[in-house]
Amino acid sequence: MFRNLSYAACALAVGIKNQFDNPQSIISSENSLTLSRLNLERCLPQVKASGQECQMYVGDRIKRAVGFPQLTACCKPxxxxxxxxxxxxxxxxxxxxxxxxxxxxxxxxxxxxxxxxxxxxxxxxxxxxxxxxxxxxxxxxxxxxxxxxxxxxxxxxxxxxxxxxxxxxxxxxxxxxxxxxxxxxxxxxxxxxxxxxxxxxxxxxxxxxxxxxxxxxxxxxxxxxxxxxxxxxxxxxxxxxxxxxxxxxxxxxxxxxxxxxxxxxxxxxxxxxxxxxxxxxxxxxxxxxxxxxxxxxGLIFFPEKKVCFTSNNKRRGARLHAL
Amino acid sequence: MFRNLSYAACALAVGIKNQFDNPQSIISSENSLTLSRLNLERCLPQVKASGQECQMYVGDRIKRAVGFPQLTACCKPxxxxxxxxxxxxxxxxxxxxxxxxxxxxxxxxxxxxxxxxxxxxxxxxxxxxxxxxxxxxxxxxxxxxxxxxxxxxxxxxxxxxxxxxxxxxxxxxxxxxxxxxxxxxxxxxxxxxxxxxxxxxxxxxxxxxxxxxxxxxxxxxxxxxxxxxxxxxxxxxxxxxxxxxxxxxxxxxxxxxxxxxxxxxxxxxxxxxxxxxxxxxxxxxxxxxxxxxxxxxGLIFFPEKKVCFTSNNKRRGARLHAL
Known part of the structure; x- marks a missing residue:
């Protein structure tokens, strides 16, 4: 059913799997720890810093950090x-x-x-x-x-x-x-x-x-x-x-x-x-x-709408997408 | 099953349909007519003209004349x-x-x-x-x-x-x-x-x-x-x-x-x-x-291969697509 398994990626997931035998308990115990560490002095600059970083549009942030997923060769024929x-x-x-x-x-x-x-x-x-x-x-x-x-x-x-x-x-x-x-x-x-x-x-x-x-x-x-x-x-x-x-x-x-x-x-x-x-x-x-x-x-054949089909004696024509 | 029928386009197809009640006979009768019209004087310049036009790459010719079909919003998120x-x-x-x-x-x-x-x-x-x-x-x-x-x-x-x-x-x-x-x-x-x-x-x-x-x-x-x-x-x-x-x-x-x-x-x-x-x-x-x-x-998540996943105490990491 599946060829070319990327074993490196598999190993990564298995590695994670081994670490999270009970993720729920980790969440609850570590959250309380995180919460207890929070105080006003630490949070204020953090909020400001994040705010500045966010002036960049979310799409640009994602593109810069990790890139968009691609359907290979779908856009570029x-x-x-x-x-x-x-x-x-x-x-x-x-x-x-x-x-x-x-x-x-x-x-x-x-x-x-x-x-x-x-x-x-x-x-x-x-x-x-x-x-x-x-x-x-x-x-x-x-x-x-x-x-x-x-x-x-x-x-x-x-x-x-x-x-x-x-x-x-x-x-x-x-x-x-x-x-x-x-x-x-x-x-x-x-x-x-x-x-x-x-x-x-x-x-x-x-x-x-x-x-x-x-x-x-x-x-x-x-x-x-x-x-x-x-x-x-x-x-x-x-x-x-x-x-x-x-x-x-x-x-x-x-x-x-x-x-x-x-x-x-x-x-x-x-x-x-x-x-x-x-x-x-x-x-x-x-x-x-x-x-x-x-x-x-799922295709639009003439997306630029520049193609105009004319009529002649043999065939009746119509401008597409003229609705 | 089907919404937003483009009636203009339908009309076009129906128009064609009416003209081709017996396309086979049209092909055979008109081909012989076309063939009979061919002679050396007419064909030589025609071959040359087409040859010149074809110096442009086929993809560019198609793009210029009719444009490529598009999966809307697939390439541009x-x-x-x-x-x-x-x-x-x-x-x-x-x-x-x-x-x-x-x-x-x-x-x-x-x-x-x-x-x-x-x-x-x-x-x-x-x-x-x-x-x-x-x-x-x-x-x-x-x-x-x-x-x-x-x-x-x-x-x-x-x-x-x-x-x-x-x-x-x-x-x-x-x-x-x-x-x-x-x-x-x-x-x-x-x-x-x-x-x-x-x-x-x-x-x-x-x-x-x-x-x-x-x-x-x-x-x-x-x-x-x-x-x-x-x-x-x-x-x-x-x-x-x-x-x-x-x-x-x-x-x-x-x-x-x-x-x-x-x-x-x-x-x-x-x-x-x-x-x-x-x-x-x-x-x-x-x-x-x-x-x-x-x-x-059908996606490749990190097509630019610029993302490097590191390991830490909690998770084992691996560089993706390193195979």
Whole structure:
């Protein structure tokens, strides 16, 4: 259940434990001692001294003395070559992964373009270009307590799913290999990546990227509660010693930059389950209001309110957060 | 299940929905059209132009164009008069609440000290000083999507528990009233606040604050998974339309600043349950290694590693993260 125990810290707590076999009695006996020592001469300067120290704001005092606790890498997103990840140290999966997809990175229209298609990795071509097969690897910027490991997924019914899709970097071996960093990995139900999620990825590459100037894609996990015997409950599996949370859903928020400089928005939510066999996937069934994704994820997608989504013939637009 | 729907955003999604009744067919028909339009003259300059634009790092491009999604108030803690809160927008409860407790704020040794004890609020004295009874109130810095409301707790089996304890501000009506802000509130099982949590609060005030220069206290909720039919699962209740998560445990990390300038650490974890009747509470049973709290909370308490805990006669110390 728990890896990387800090034995030094444990020893500290055990040390304290040994000293306080009966804390109540210590409190009462020592308090009376302390009280008996108090007298007016001693207390007056003490009150004044403390008062002076307190002119500094409480937050600054705490920050200076002990520092604030940090959710690692939550505020400062992790930078990779071609995508950005905000990591969720509580659930050991990303909060969100942001990509910026552009036509020229996917398609070769120039006959002089000599870029080789290196992703997905092909054994023979890889050897030819001296590239090793990408492996799942940890990001050492995340503290050992909060890292997921491939071993957490062993003996579980889940697979390693990738938020930043390697197929988005066909000509870039480095970016493609970086998608296998464990901060980009989420537990998915086997078959999930063949359902609407796959169709969504293809739709982005084959339609949106082809027809527009560029496309910003933000993907991430969601945890939605369910009703059980009249009680609303959150319930999800937790994997391995690293305690990796299995999301119930995933989202994709897509911002399309058109050739005429407008921004358009589409947002989707897909459940983390195997699609029914033979059923035709209709992507528009998964369209979800952005506010619903924002409510469930705890995120505000456009906090600076500088993004204005315009309408065109195809889609109706609206300025977000204009309520 | 869901409050404050952004109807503008919904309309946008519905608008898109209407346009894409059969996205697959649109993709195939329009792709062929796009492909047929491509020719060498058009593509070469396009590739070059995109290449120039891409000299900017992908993260900077995303930030400039659409901005990063934000977990509101997660990075920048919320400042109150006498405590600091990091708010968890996913669970609508605090990540942590930090207080700095000092002797002179609790005790009056100076006979000329005219401060009146205003907390907990007493009807008669309050009227005398023209103070209203503190009420639970929202913090408007938190987006409406992620705010908890008193109504979320109605018709539930849980009570409103306070992380920053009003009893820590006996002479400060403003700080005392501020503890009733909804960002400081967590759902607790009835009876929880009479068990070891209460003893811990008394121990901090009556022993640690009395005997030391000052005490830094960081309190917060935890979610621990449990084993169910050989499967490790996270399971907790979710309250009301605001979907407020009910934590399974709470922690207190206490840093004691002694009169000789040393810092000492004690860390506790208490389950969110009603204590067994008649059972004697032993605080040291709840002492928990800091690393265990850090693992479960996703927090690193001393990220700057500048805090050095010294040993003295009473407690054994250790430098944290020295592994």
């Amino acid at each position: 992790l930078r990779y070559k071609d995508f950005i990840i905000s990591y969720d140290t509580k659930n050991r999966i990303p909060n969100w992964v942001y990509e910026h997809l552009q036509y020229y990175k996917f398609y070769k229209d120039d006959p002089c373009d000599r870029r080789a298609n290196v992703c997905p990795y092909k054994e023979e071509e890889g050897r030819l270009h001296g590239q090793e097969k990408p492996k799942f690897h940890p990001d050492c910027r995340i503290h050992g307590y909060h890292r997921a490991d491939v071993r957490d997924y062993c003996d579980s019914e889940y697979e390693l799913g990738l938020m930043a899709d390697p197929a988005n970097y066909p000509f870039d071996a480095e970016a493609c290999a970086e998608t296998q960093v464990m901060t980009n990995v989420v537990p998915i139900v086997p078959g999930f990546s063949c359902g609407p999620w796959f169709d969504l990825q293809c739709y982005i590459r084959e339609k949106l990227v082809r027809e527009n100037k560029s496309v910003y894609v933000c993907s991430g996990p969601l945890f939605l509660p369910c009703e059980n015997d009249g009680k609303v409950q959150m319930k999800f599996d937790v994997l391995g010693e690293g305690e990796v949370s299995v999301p119930t859903h995933f989202f994709k928020v897509i911002i399309i930059e058109t050739h005429d400089g407008n921004l358009e928005l589409e947002s989707y939510m897909v459940p983390n389950c195997k699609p029914d066999e033979g059923e035709e996937v209709k992507l528009d069934d998964y369209l979800t209001p952005l506010c619903q994704i924002e409510h469930a994820s | 919320l400042r109150y008069k006498d405590f600091i809160i990091s708010y968890d927008t996913k669970n609508r409860i605090p990540n942590w609440v930090y207080e700095h407790l000092q002797y002179y704020k609790f005790y009056k040794d100076d006979p000329c000290d005219r401060r009146a004890n205003v907390c907990p609020y007493k009807e008669e004295e309050g009227r005398l000083h023209g103070q209203e009874k503190p009420k639970f109130h929202p913090d408007c810095r938190i987006h409406g999507y992620h705010r908890a409301d008193v109504r979320d707790y109605c018709d539930s089996e849980y009570e409103l528990g306070l992380m920053a304890d009003p009893a820590n501000y006996p002479f400060d009506a403003e700080a005392c009233a501020e503890t009733q802000v909804m960002t400081n509130v967590v759902p607790i099982v009835p009876g929880f606040s009479c068990g070891p949590w209460f003893d811990l609060q008394c121990y901090i005030r009556e022993k640690l604050v009395r005997e030391n220069k000052s005490v830094y206290v960081c309190s917060g909720p935890l979610f621990l998974p449990c084993e169910n039919d050989g499967k490790v699962q996270m399971k907790f209740d979710v309250l009301g339309e605001g979907e407020v998560s009910v934590p399974t445990h709470f922690f207190k990390v206490i840093i004691i600043e002694t009169h000789d300038g040393n810092l000492e650490l004690e860390s506790y974890m208490v389950p969110n349950c009603k204590p067994d009747e008649g059972e004697e509470v032993k605080l040291d049973d709840y002492l928990t290694p800091l690393c265990q709290i850090e693992h479960a909370s």
